[in-house]
Amino acid sequence: MKALRYHEFGDTSVLRLEDVEQPVPAAGQVLVKVAATSFNPVDNGLRGGFLQPVMPIELPHIPGIDVAGTVVEGPGFRPGDAVVGFLPMTADGAAAEFAVAPAEILTAAPATIPLADAAAVPAVALTAWQGLFEHAQLQAGQRVLINGAGGGVGGYAVQFAKQAGATVIATASPRSTEAVRAAGADQIIDYTATTVADAVDVPVDVVLNLAGVDEKAMAALVALVKPGGVVVTTASPAPEDTERKVRTIQMYVRSDAAQLAEIVRRIDAGEITVDVSGRYPIAETKQVQELGAAGKLRGKVILTTGVTA
Numbered sequence: 259m260k261a262l263r264y265h266e267f268g269d270t271s272v273l274r275l276e277d278v279e280q281p282v283p284a285a286g287q288v289l290v291k292v293a294a295t296s297f298n299p300v301d302n303g304l305r306g307g308f309l310q311p312v313m314p315i316e317l318p319h320i321p322g323i324d325v326a327g328t329v330v331e332g333p334g335f336r337p338g339d340a341v342v343g344f345l346p347m348t349a350d351g352a353a354a355e356f357a358v359a360p361a362e363i364l365t366a367a368p369a370t371i372p373l374a375d376a377a378a379v380p381a382v383a384l385t386a387w388q389g390l391f392e393h394a395q396l397q398a399g400q401r402v403l404i405n406g407a408g409g410g411v412g413g414y415a416v417q418f419a420k421q422a423g424a425t426v427i428a429t430a431s432p433r434s435t436e437a438v439r440a441a442g443a444d445q446i447i448d449y450t451a452t453t454v455a456d457a458v459d460v461p462v463d464v465v466l467n468l469a470g471v472d473e474k475a476m477a478a479l480v481a482l483v484k485p486g487g488v489v490v491t492t493a494s495p496a497p498e499d500t501e502r503k504v505r506t507i508q509m510y511v512r513s514d515a516a517q518l519a520e521i522v523r524r525i526d527a528g529e530i531t532v533d534v535s536g537r538y539p540i541a542e543t544k545q546v547q548e549l550g551a552a553g554k555l556r557g558k559v560i561l562t563t564g565v566t567a
Contacts, residue, residue: 260563261354262540263318267307270544281350281358288332288361290341294374294537294562295322295352297546297555298381298410304347305547315348321543322351322561325359326367326376333361340367342522344380344513352377353540355563365519370526378410378534378558383521385492385511386415386466390422393490393507394464398423401462405454405479406469407443408434410558411492413533414521415466416441421529427462429454429469434556437533458482467491480504533557539564 259280264272283289301321303309326342329335343364345351350358367376389411390396396419404415407428419426420442428443431450438446447457455478465479470493477497480489485502496506524530535557538546542561549555 259355260540261320262322262543263320264305265318267305267310267317269306270547272305273544273547275541278354280356283332283358286333286361287358288335288341288364289330290325290327290352290357290359290364291330292325292327292352292355292357292563294326294377294560295540296324296377296381296410296561297543297550297559298323299550300347302547302551313347320350320352320354320357322353322357322540323347324377324380325352325357326373326379327352327357328373330356335361335364340369340373340376341365342367342376342380342518343515344384344511344518346513353543353561363513363515365515365522368522368525368532370528371532374537374560374562375532375534377560378532379521379525380513380518381511382410382558383414383530384514384517385411385509386418387517387521388511388514389466389490389492389509390415390418390464393509394466394488396422396424396464400464401425401427401460402464402466403427403429403454403458403462403479403482404443405429405465405467405471406493407438407441407446408556409468411468413437413441413557414530415468416443417530420444421524424464427458437535437557441531441533454479455482461487463487465489465491467493467496470494473497480506534560536560537562 329339408430461484488505536559
């Protein structure tokens, strides 16, 4: 089969599209014929070797932590079932014609969108869900500031927060404004034209930070939270504010098939929109990772194998 791999850590020049042996599922694993995977910023960190201390991978490595495809064989599913899942980050991924996945991380793919587009869902939608509902415990009537709403996580976070009955303030660049507005944000702050602190005149209950910011900017975000509120960050760490009892949480997404199944249900019910901003073959992963590193991607980009359901 064809698979994208790297045999050493480094820049995007280490990526190679190669002929490799088709994986054989072990006990408890499912063999999936891949329709698509997606680009996630963590792909660059893993490829560069920067995350080895916390997410060690063995070389050669196949990237791609999201998978959408059809079942070939494995427990809990029938051959031909369309599935989607968030793969273990340190295992071989789905930038290949076939991939293996633990059966417990897979769920039925959305039926109302193309199967390949479903690869735009798992990692980012689960991050948004867990950040808002597990860590921030967002409630109806609260005000939430989503910093970095123009990225892959942000689009889902805005939609989930609005469905939960929250007032959503979102930061985005002009490139992402229309997509963030379509997701349902009540207020959009152009962070290229003003600071968030200057634009938010009423304290918020929750900050969900999805962007890499410096210490001063993060301290300003914490200061926008009401006493007793919470800051959840997926990127830069947030300083504690014990005096005002503001909780600060550095979160890491985990695979959860039950949560993913609920997200899929909402997609099929028309409650959640899947915004795919770009579609590339896996042979062009190098270019996609370079665009991602340069901050030139909006929303979610998928990488297709050319394999259809």
